[in-house]
Amino acid sequence: MNYDNMQVRKPTKREVYQIARLLMTIDEMSTLFEEDSGSLEYAVKVISDYYVAVIDEYFSDCPSYCGKIFTIYWGEVNYQTVIVEAKNEFGLKVLSNIEFTDEHTPK
DSSP states (O other), X not given: OOOTTXXXXXXXXXXXXXXXXXXXXXXXXXXXXXXXXXXXXXXXXXXXXXXXXXXXXXXXXXSOOEEEEEEEEETTTTEXXXXXXXXXXTSEEEXXXXXXXSSSOBO
16 A cells, blocks of 8 residues: 555644534534534534544455545544545535543543
8 A cells, every 4th residue: 555645734724514414413412512513614614623634545455445435533642533535415424523531532
């Protein structure tokens, strides 16, 4: 696997809006936006307060996936959400939500 092309960057403003629209539809993520649950602008502000990493040319081995991948680290890096490109109304889908019980072990 060639890691030279895996440049990590911050999301563009458009990508943050895509992520916000997607996460607002997921029940388990709704507590993040409960102060103003109907506001896309508020959701964008919340997401912008966390660490979001984007890799444009991600290639996995199995099951095979190639494309853009977003990783969001919430709180004290105890929670991680992985989002990939998808052919749906948001252009994205949540691949996993992981809560770590300690620094190395998923819950």
